[in-house]
Amino acid sequence: MGDDSGRSSPSGPRSPSARPLVEPLPGEPAATATIDDERALFVADYHAGYEAGLRYERGVDVPSRAAARREHLLSLLERVRPDRLVVLGDLMHSIGDPGGAERGELEVLFESFSAELSVTVVKGNHDGRIETWLADGTDIDASVTVEPGAGVALGDVGVCHGHTWPAPAVLEREVVCLGHEHPCVRLEDEVGGSRVERAWLRGRLDPDPFRDRPEYEDVSWLEEATESPPRVVVVPAFNDLVGGTWINVTGQSFLSPFLPAGLAAGEAYLLDGTRLGPYESV
Template identity: 80%
Template structure:
């Protein structure tokens, strides 16, 4: 599953970076320039502690499982950079206790010179106040605003707020926040919920009348076409999400689903389910 192609009004189609999900995993890779990049979204470290505090539900910590899953992906892919598309942690305020401990152990497991970019999500609070300054974090860590940045021709944002104009000018936009899931039913009435990918292209309608996007060439029809969009499943399999094929479900992002045209859903194993609205 790749992303869409940008077509310039003044020439033939360029070859944009391809964001390729890893089969069976809630993660994707792309080659951006000379860098191999691994993308994940919605890690939600400390989620189990949050359940105890917020709902009184006692769930054994899966922090070691999350860490080992991510480290196995790093070993398999050997990326130059890890990009977290928001909600690395779960608590909205200052990380503490089990949550901070989980993240410190995770980052201590990375090579000392390994580059990590964290796009701030709505759950990431003041994560930059300790993650980038801690003597216990050996990685090369950068924390950026949730409205996103560009990494080469790939735009990255969390999805809980409107992206920057620069992100809209990218060839493909990667975001999290939604935790898309599908509810699948079998012939005898049984059902299960599975995490899913959403992929399509950006629909210009929600963006056209917003003043901050004045000058975005494809929105004004002067050059190019809308970027591709990849909405990531949550890395953390406990957090639930938006059931994209169940009526009455509300999406979380201010520009999804209105900003997603021709959106298809895929399971983690790569199975294409077709247009997400009719799965």
Template identity: 85%
Template sequence: MRDDSRRGAAEAGSRPPRVDPLPGDPAATAAIGDDRALLVADYHAGYEAGLRYERGVDVPSRAPDRRERLVSLLERTDPDRLVVCGDLMHSIGDPGGAERGELEVLFESFQADLTVTVVKGNHDGRIETWLADGDDIEATVDIVPGEGVALGDIGVCHGHTWPSRAALESDVLCLGHEHPCVRLEDEVGGSRVERAWLRGRLDPESFRDRPDYEGVSWLEDTDESPPRVVVMPAFNDLVGGTWINVTGQSFLSPFLPAGLAEAEAYLLDGTRLGPYESV
């Protein structure tokens, strides 16, 4: 049974909504109404099968490890809702056998009282035609469009398209798709790549001229603060991503990086790196 006394953010009334990364993990918790939520992005189930098919690269499947990591996070945080900000699966079209099998085993491991919200990413194909109707899946599964929705005061989208108006009118916008990484160099020329969080605010200038957003208050009122934005690291540690601190790297999202203001990078362990361009 869940301990309702832990839902401090939900009971805080006027306090702004918080999206709190879990130190050491590519996941965050948030309060959505009275629910505690766990947020992840870019799970990319079946990625190893995709590598074999697309590139001829034979990589042992890490499906059990991915599942154990996510299930462990669910056990540790005890959420009412799991939110996947897109690219739950890897294949663009219908999932292959290994990929679909991975997801079926994953969802069969979820508790019956868990609600799962899946934002459709560009890799999620026709996921809605089979996942929500799985006979052995006891959790409640909701699949929403890639442009996203508002869940309480938090907007969620994948990031491969412009956000929905509802997501953009939320206090915080969370998205995936970008797989942000930083390349870190030491004094002797060695380097390594680390997954990272991007946190900042949206830049109104990038959204103001789009007809779909006409009348959005923070785009018209210069005294109103734009929503905060959280670009989530990929849950799957094999997929690579955008090196956000390397000159000449192209971002994947149509509204990034121009849509970011005051954005800073953080490592998974919580280390604050400062403005991402100067890391």
């Protein structure tokens, strides 16, 4: 939608005739993406087993929402019918090997996927040794690929988790998508009430944090001022229990090593597409 409605695409402005490479699904913490000739669904920070983690780490007893998470994702897959599901890190919650409840949740999830679905999992800081067990002992028909947390180029889109510096190939794409931050905004009303909502964060990559790092010496746009830097899209957490970075609250620290310094003209959007404007002034 155009600016007159107060809504726009968090993947950034495009010409009227061009279809954005990454398009958030209205009302959902998920986006569709064009990867060569494939249609993909992007989600981040699923955090399977989060409730078990709360009991173990904090002594907080929260009923499992594993079934609701699974049905939510399956409903999006049914709605979008993608060729590929891309998970931008933190598919699971435990940092080491998953516990029984967590692994069981993921096994049931993957066994629910269509045999025609390809799955790409970018490792997050919570994903431990996920590549050693994901398909081990499970009846998974889907084709599963696990990529390192620094990310990978998928067509014209670079994907990474965001907890570490991205691979050079990620920065050479037209759009860079990441998770990890769980971006949220705190909204206040006229009588002093407040609420926290998940949000999209988008802008352009600022070259300054990347220029002095030797691994990026061959990334051409970092030195060519006339080149348009890639757009960046920070995807909200799929799991609505995990909290996150309040991007419009003074004193909040970003989690990614290249944010917020690597974000130019950053703007926030609610899940329904409402454009909030520059995130610092929301």
